[in-house]
Amino acid sequence: MLLNRRVLVGICGGIASYKAVELVSRLQQAGALVDVIMSERAEEFVRPLAFSTMSHRPVYTDLWEPSGRAAETHIALGEDADVLVVLPATANTLAKLAHGIADNMLTAVALATKAPLVLAPAMHHTMYTHPATQANLAILRERGAFIIEPEVGQLASGEVGIGRLPDSSVLLGAIQVVLGRNGDLAGRRVVVTAGGTQEPIDPVRFVGNRSSGKMGYALATEARDRGADVILISGPVALDAPYGVDVRRVETALQMRDAVFDAVEEADVLVMSGAVADYRPAEVAPQKLKKGGKEAREVDAEGGFALRLARNPDILGELAAASQQSEAVERIPGGNRPRRRLVRIGFAAETSDVLTNARGKLAAKRLDLLIANDVSRSDSGFGSETNKVYIFHADETMEDLPVMPKTGVAAAIWDRVVHLLS
C-alpha cells in the first residue's frame, strides 16, 4: 500500500526527532517516495544528511534560499503529496499549524497542501497537557488532522508521563490507515480470526495447536490498509496488535465462538483464519493436577490417565445454518427484510488429502471462499513467513497460488473478496 505513494515527512525540533530517521528508512524500504522537510530547530538535533541518506532524496530545509526555487518547491511538494506526516510534532509547530502560521518550509508546505495531515506530538508531559497545546490539538483534530496519541513512558527528562513518540511500527500503521481511507474496502466492516485456541486442562495447562496467528494478522493489516474497519479476534499469539485494528483477545474455542457471533452482527465479511480447537477437555480440574495425584482421575498401573475430550462448537457450521435459515425467511412473502449478506471465508489446514478435504469443507459450510494449505510443508502453514495456498470458490473452481509471503496471500484473498462484494 506504500508502493509509489508520495509521503512528505516534516521533522520538528524535538528530542525524539532521531526516531524519525528509522521511520523514513522503513517508508523508503516499503516503496514510498519520501520527501523530508525539516524545521530550522530540527537541524539542531539531527543533520539533514541522515534523512537524505535514508530517503535517497534531497531534504528541504530553507524557505529563504537565494535562488527563490524554494518558493515554488513548497507549493509543488504539497500538490504532489498523498500525505503529510509531522513528527515529532512540537508544541510550537502544533500552535503554528493550528493558527495558519507559515514562517518556515514545513509550516508553509502544511498550509499549501491539500494532502491529509498526520501529526505525532511528542514532548514533555507538562507541555503536552498544557491547555494551549490541548486547544491547538482540538482545533487540528476538528479540521480533520489525524493525531497519533503520544505514549505514556519515560521521557527525556527521566520522568514518567505522557509524551513519548510511539515506535515506528505504530507510526507506519497510522500512515497506512490514512493512506487507505479511499481503498477498495473503504466503508466495509470485516472480522478476522487469528491464532490458535487454548483449551484448559487445569489452571496451568492447556491443549493447544501450532498456529502462530501470522496469516490472520496479515489479513487484518491488509484489510486495514485498504480502508476497512477491522475486528481481529485473536487467540494467544506472540504478535503486536496492528495499529488501528480492534483486537479482541480470546483463549478458548467457546470464547472465540461468542466473540465471532458478537462481531459479525454488523459485518460484511468474516475470515476464519484462526485455528479453533475441535475438542476441549471435557472436565477442567479446578486445581493443578499433581504428578501421581489421583483426584477425579482413573490412573492406570503406570500412573497414566486418559483425558476425555468434548466437541467444541463448529463456528462456520453454525453460521452456515443461520444463513440458510435467514435465506428461507427472506423467501417467505412478507418475511424479514434481507440483512446485509455476510461473505464467509474459511481456512483448511491439512496434512493429507488437502484438495479433497477442502472441497468437502467448502460445501458443508456453504462458504464463499475456502483457503486450503498443506501445513506439513516447511514453506507453508504454522509459524512460516510464507504460505502455499489453493483458493476454492463457491462455484467449485480452484486457484493454485504459488508459494508467497503471507502478506501476499492476504492481498490475493482480499482481491477476491472485493470482487465478491461488488
Ligand SMILES: Cc1cc2nc3c(=O)[nH]c(=O)nc-3n(C[C@H](O)[C@H](O)[C@H](O)COP(=O)(O)O)c2cc1C
Ligand atoms: C534539548 C531540547 C529538547 C526539546 N524537546 C522538545 C520536544 O520533545 N517537544 C517539543 O515540543 N519541544 C521540544 N523542545 C523545544 C523546541 O525545540 C522549541 O519549541 C523549538 O522552537 C521548536 O521549533 P520547531 O517547532 O520549529 O521545530 C526542545 C528543546 C530543547 C533545547
